[in-house]
Amino acid sequence: MNQNASSVVVESLVKRFGDFTAVDHVSFETRRGEIFGFLGPNGAGKSTTIRMLCGLLQPTSGRAQVAGFDVARQPDAVRQRIGYMSQKFSLYNDLRVGENLRFFAGLYNVDSEVLSERIHWALEMAGLAGREAALTGTLASGWKQRLALGCAVLHRPPILFLDEPTSGVDPISRRQFWDLIHRMAAEGVTVFVTTHYMDEAEYCNRLALIHRGQLVALGTPTELKQRQMKGELLLVEAEPLARAIEVLSSAPGVLDAAVFGNALHLVVPQAAPAIPALRRYLEERGLRVARLEAIEPTLEDVFVSLTSGRAEPGPEGN
Amino acid sequence: MRWNRFAAMARKEVIQIRRDARSLLIVVAMPILMMLLFGHGVSLDIKHIPTYVLDREGSQQSQDLLKRFQASEYFEVVQAVESYAALVRAIDTGRCKLGIVVPHDFSRQLQAGRTTQVQALVDATDDNTANLIFSYTEAVVRSFSREVELDWLERRGQSQAPIPLTVDARIWFNENLESKAFIVPSVVAIVMAVIGAFLTALTIAREWERGTMEQLISTPVTPLEVMLGKLVPYFAIGLFDTALCTAIGVWWFKIPFRGHVSTLFAASVLFLVVVLGLGYLISVVAKTQLAASQAALVVTFLPAFLLSGFLFATEQMPAPIRAITHIVPARYFVTILKGVFLKGSTVATLGWEMFALAVFALVIGSLATRAFRKQLS
Numbered sequence: 001m002n003q004n005a006s007s008v009v010v011e012s013l014v015k016r017f018g019d020f021t022a023v024d025h026v027s028f029e030t031r032r033g034e035i036f037g038f039l040g041p042n043g044a045g046k047s048t049t050i051r052m053l054c055g056l057l058q059p060t061s062g063r064a065q066v067a068g069f070d071v072a073r074q075p076d077a078v079r080q081r082i083g084y085m086s087q088k089f090s091l092y093n094d095l096r097v098g099e100n101l102r103f104f105a106g107l108y109n110v111d112s113e114v115l116s117e118r119i120h121w122a123l124e125m126a127g128l129a130g131r132e133a134a135l136t137g138t139l140a141s142g143w144k145q146r147l148a149l150g151c152a153v154l155h156r157p158p159i160l161f162l163d164e165p166t167s168g169v170d171p172i173s174r175r176q177f178w179d180l181i182h183r184m185a186a187e188g189v190t191v192f193v194t195t196h197y198m199d200e201a202e203y204c205n206r207l208a209l210i211h212r213g214q215l216v217a218l219g220t221p222t223e224l225k226q227r228q229m230k231g232e233l234l235l236v237e238a239e240p241l242a243r244a245i246e247v248l249s250s251a252p253g254v255l256d257a258a259v260f261g262n263a264l265h266l267v268v269p270q271a272a273p274a275i276p277a278l279r280r281y282l283e284e285r286g287l288r289v290a291r292l293e294a295i296e297p298t299l300e301d302v303f304v305s306l307t308s309g310r311a312e313p314g315p316e317g318n
Numbered sequence: 319m320r321w322n323r324f325a326a327m328a329r330k331e332v333i334q335i336r337r338d339a340r341s342l343l344i345v346v347a348m349p350i351l352m353m354l355l356f357g358h359g360v361s362l363d364i365k366h367i368p369t370y371v372l373d374r375e376g377s378q379q380s381q382d383l384l385k386r387f388q389a390s391e392y393f394e395v396v397q398a399v400e401s402y403a404a405l406v407r408a409i410d411t412g413r414c415k416l417g418i419v420v421p422h423d424f425s426r427q428l429q430a431g432r433t434t435q436v437q438a439l440v441d442a443t444d445d446n447t448a449n450l451i452f453s454y455t456e457a458v459v460r461s462f463s464r465e466v467e468l469d470w471l472e473r474r475g476q477s478q479a480p481i482p483l484t485v486d487a488r489i490w491f492n493e494n495l496e497s498k499a500f501i502v503p504s505v506v507a508i509v510m511a512v513i514g515a516f517l518t519a520l521t522i523a524r525e526w527e528r529g530t531m532e533q534l535i536s537t538p539v540t541p542l543e544v545m546l547g548k549l550v551p552y553f554a555i556g557l558f559d560t561a562l563c564t565a566i567g568v569w570w571f572k573i574p575f576r577g578h579v580s581t582l583f584a585a586s587v588l589f590l591v592v593v594l595g596l597g598y599l600i601s602v603v604a605k606t607q608l609a610a611s612q613a614a615l616v617v618t619f620l621p622a623f624l625l626s627g628f629l630f631a632t633e634q635m636p637a638p639i640r641a642i643t644h645i646v647p648a649r650y651f652v653t654i655l656k657g658v659f660l661k662g663s664t665v666a667t668l669g670w671e672m673f674a675l676a677v678f679a680l681v682i683g684s685l686a687t688r689a690f691r692k693q694l695s
C-alpha cells in the first residue's frame with residue numbers, strides 16, 4: 001500500500017453557508033493506521049468537515065486529498081476507497097440486517113467470491129451473527145451502530161470516516177465500539193472519527209480540537225494535556241460552591257477557574273506554592289475547604305483553557 | 319454502470335415496496351378499484367331507478383307522460399299507487415327512490431295552454447344520486463313538455479314557431495352517457511399516473527427524509543444506477559397493472575379489444591417512461607415526501623384525470639384549456655388506449671400520438687438522468 005492510499009491531507013479547507021463560516025481554514029494530515037480524532041462541541045464544524053472529505057459537500061475553498069485523490073475534483077475515486085458512517089443512523093430500518101449488508105456490498109461492488117465471507121465477517125464483528133433476519137429498525141442503538149460500521153467496511157476501505165459513531169449509545173456499547181475501531185486501525189486502516197465526548201477522545205492516537213470552525217490544537221492526547229495548558233491544574237472542593245467560584249475568580253495567581261461537576265478546576269502558574277496560599281485565602285473568607293490538590297489535566301481542561309478566550313464573539317474572539 | 323450496483327438498488331427497492339402496505343395497496347388494489355369504480359359507476363348506479371307513480375287524473379295524456387318514464391332505461395316504474403300517503407311510505411321504506419305525482423287537472427290545464435306541474439319526490443339520502451335522479455326526471459318531463467308545446471302551437475296554426483331550447487342533462491362523469499366501453503380503457507392511463515405520482519415521486523424524497531440518502535451517496539453508486547435501480551421495479555409494476563386492467567376490461571366488462579397487444583405494449587412503455595421520469599424528477603427536486611406527493615398530484619395525476627379526455631372530452635373544452643391539453647402526455651395515451659381497444663388502431667394509424675409520446679419520453683427521460691447529483695444541499 002503506497003503512502004497516499006490511506007492518508008488524508010487537508011490544506012486550508014473552508015466551507016461557508018451564506019455568510020456563515022462553518023469550517024474556517026482547517027489544515028491537518030493523517031498517517032496510515034492512526035485513529036485521528038476530531039473533537040469539538042456541537043456546531044463546531046465536525047460533520048461539515050467530514051462531509052467535504054467524503055465528497056458529499058463541495059468545499060468553498062482550500063484543498064483536501066483523500067487516498068491521494070482530490071475530494072472536489074475526483075469524488076468518485078475517493079468514494080471507492082473510503083467507508084463512511086454518517087452522524088444520523090442511515091441504514092434502512094425496513095430492511096433486515098442481512099439485506100442491508102447485501103445492499104451495501106452490492107453498491108461497493110464486492111466480488112461475489114468473497115461476498116458471503118465479508119458479510120459473515122461483518123456480522124461477527126457487529127455481534128449480530130444469527131440475527132441476519134432481524135428487521136434493522138428493531139435493533140437497539142448499539143447494535144445498529146455496529147451494523148452501520150459493518151456496512152461501511154464491507155469493501156475493506158483503507159480510510160474510514162466515522163461521524164459521532166457513539167452518540168446516543170449506552171456506555172458498554174460505546175466501549176465495544178471503540179474496541180472495534182482499534183481493531184480496524186491495527187489492521188492498517190486510517191480511522192477519522194469525530195466526537196464531542198471528551199473521555200472518548202483519549203482513545204485516539206492524535207486529536208484535532210475544533211471550535212467554531214477553527215482548528216485550535218493538534219497533537220496526541222498527552223501532548224495536548226502537557227503543552228496546551230497555560231499552567232498547572234488544581235482541584236478545589238469548597239462549600240458553598242457558588243461563593244467559592246466568585247472568590248477564586250479574583251484570587252491572586254489564579255489564571256482560570258471553571259466548574260467541573262461539584263468541584264472547581266483552577267489553572268495556576270505553579271501548583272506547589274499555590275495550594276497553601278489558596279487554602280488560607282478561602283478560609284479567611286469563611287469557606288470550608290474539603291479538598292485542594294494538584295491534578296492531571298483532562299482534555300476537557302485543555303479544551304476549556306484553549307477556548308475560554310474564544311467563547312464570546314468579540315475583538316479577542318478570533 | 320455496474321450490474322452489481324444496479325441490481326442491489328433494484329433489489330432493495332423491491333424489498334421496500336413489498337414491505338410497505340401502502341405501496342402494495344397502490345400496486346394491486348388501486349387498479350382493480352379504479353376499474354370497478356369507473357366501469358360500474360357509470361352504468362349501474364343511475365339505471366333502473368325504482369319509481370312509484372300516483373296518477374290523480376288517469377287521462378290519456380297523463381298516462382303518456384308516465385309511459386315515457388317506463389320506456390326510459392333509467393327508470394323502472396315498479397308500481398302505481400292510489401294515495402299520496404302510500405307514495406310517501408314507499409319512499410320512506412326505501413321501496414322506491416322516486417315518486418311521481420300527476421295532478422288531477424293535468425290534461426285540462428295543458429289543453430287550455432296553461433302550465434302545470436308534475437311533482438317529483440326524490441329520496442335524498444344520497445345527495446349525488448338524488449341530483450342525478452332529479453336531472454333525469456327533469457329531462458323526461460321537459461322533452462314531454464316540449465312536444466306538448468309544439469303540438470299546441472301547431473294546432474293553433476303556428477307550426478313554424480321557434481324550436482324551444484333543448485335541455486341537456488349533464489351528469490358528472492361520462493356526461494354524454496357513453497357506454498362504459500369509452501371510459502374503461504382510459505383507466506390504464508390513470509393507474510399509471512397514480513404509480514408515477516404516488517409511488518415513484520416518493521422514492522428519492524423518502525431517502526432524503528429518512529436520512530438514508532447520505533449513506534447512499536457516500537458509496538461509489540452512480541446517479542444512473544440509482545435512477546435505473548429505483549425505476550425498473552416501478553416500470554415492471556406499471557406493465558403488470560396495464561395487463562391487469564386490460565384483463566379486467568376485457569373479461570369483466572366485456573370491452574372489445576380490437577387492436578394488437580404490441581401496440582398497447584409500445585404505448586404503455588412510452589407513457590411509463592414519461593410518468594416515472596416525471597415522478598423521479600419531482601422526487602429529486604422536492605426532498606420531502608409531502609412536497610413530492612403534492613407536486614406529483616399537480617404535475618402527473620390531475621392532468622391525466624382532468625385534461626386527458628378521460629372524464630371530459632377534449633373537443634368540448636374551452637379553447638384555452640384545449641390548447642393546454644396538447645402538453646399533457648396522458649392526452650395522447652388516452653387517445654391511443656381508446657383507439658387500440660375500440661377501433662383496432664395500429665401503430666401506423668396512431669403515428670402522431672405515438673410520436674408525441676416518444677418525444678415526451680425522450681425529453682423527460684434525459685432530464686431525469688441528469689437531475690440527481692450526489693451532493694448534499
Ligand SMILES: Nc1ncnc2c1ncn2[C@@H]1O[C@H](COP(=O)(O)OP(=O)(O)O)[C@@H](O)[C@H]1O
Nearest residue numbers: 017022040041042043044045046047048049695
Ligand atoms: N447545510 C447547511 N446550511 C447552513 N448551515 C449549516 C449547514 N450544515 C451545517 N450548518 C451549520 O454549520 C455549523 C457546523 O455544523 P456541523 O458541521 O454539523 O457541526 P458539528 O458536526 O460539529 O456538530 C452549525 O452551526 C450548523 O448549523
Ligand SMILES: [Mg+2]
Nearest residue numbers: 046047087164
Ligand atoms: Mg455533527
